[in-house]
Amino acid sequence: AQKVTQAQTEISVVEKEDVTLDCVYETRDTTYYLFWYKQPPSGELVFLIRRNSFDEQNEISGRYSWNFQKSTSSFNFTITASQVVDSAVYFCALSGGLDTGRRALTFGSGTRLQVQP
Amino acid sequence: DVKVTQSSRYLVKRTGEKVFLECVQDMDHENMFWYRQDPGLGLRLIYFSYDVKMKEKGDIPEGYSVSREKKERFSLILESASTNQTSMYLCASSSGTDFGYGYTFGSGTRLTVV
Numbered sequence: 710a711q712k713v714t715q716a717q718t719e720i721s722v723v724e725k726e727d728v729t730l731d732c733v734y735e736t737r738d739t740t741y742y743l744f745w746y747k748q749p750p751s752g753e754l755v756f757l758i759r760r761n762s763f764d765e766q767n768e769i770s771g772r773y774s775w776n777f778q779k780s781t782s783s784f785n786f787t788i789t790a791s792q793v794v795d796s797a798v799y800f801c802a803l804s805g806g807l808d809t810g811r812r813a814l815t816f817g818s819g820t821r822l823q824v825q826p
Numbered sequence: 827d828v829k830v831t832q833s834s835r836y837l838v839k840r841t842g843e844k845v846f847l848e849c850v851q852d853m854d855h856e857n858m859f860w861y862r863q864d865p866g867l868g869l870r871l872i873y874f875s876y877d878v879k880m881k882e883k884g885d886i887p888e889g890y891s892v893s894r895e896k897k898e899r900f901s902l903i904l905e906s907a908s909t910n911q912t913s914m915y916l917c918a919s920s921s922g923t924d925f926g927y928g929y930t931f932g933s934g935t936r937l938t939v940v
Contacts, residue, residue: 816869
């Protein structure tokens, strides 16, 4: 069965601090995709990134960076120099694949990030 | 931009009522999904559909049914609402037949069953 674990329920930081959100996954698929979504207070989930299981290169987009390590089944998300606008709930998600045949995403329980001014 | 529209932002229903949650997408996406979101549990898949009139059960289908008569519309039905179905309901859609497409989400419907 597929599973996504976000062990950090809530993180509180002060503005300009760096923060890392952890994501650990389990799957028996050999090809899969990993995602991060942001849910601001308005409620609508916003897509942040997709990563293919064959591509372990880290990715950086502005203040955001992602570290994918297949060996530890982790896909961690770092925000550098956090801002109040980063306050949201962040979800990690895992796609299905040909082995499991699961067509829908499996989501973690989310990490609530609060950035204090 | 792809838009996924959920008909109601907030709903209050009584126990035992039949409840319809509507979702419409405007980008001709093949796949549509219903999730519920509860604190500490994240998003859990209720049902999804990858074609008109096709549906598959997700992880927590009990107490729910769905309808997809047209490609753009996917309805979630609570046959007899119960208080444990009080939750935030999220609709999403995605394109394509492979497994790697991300979702576009609606704004959610917060349902309270009293």
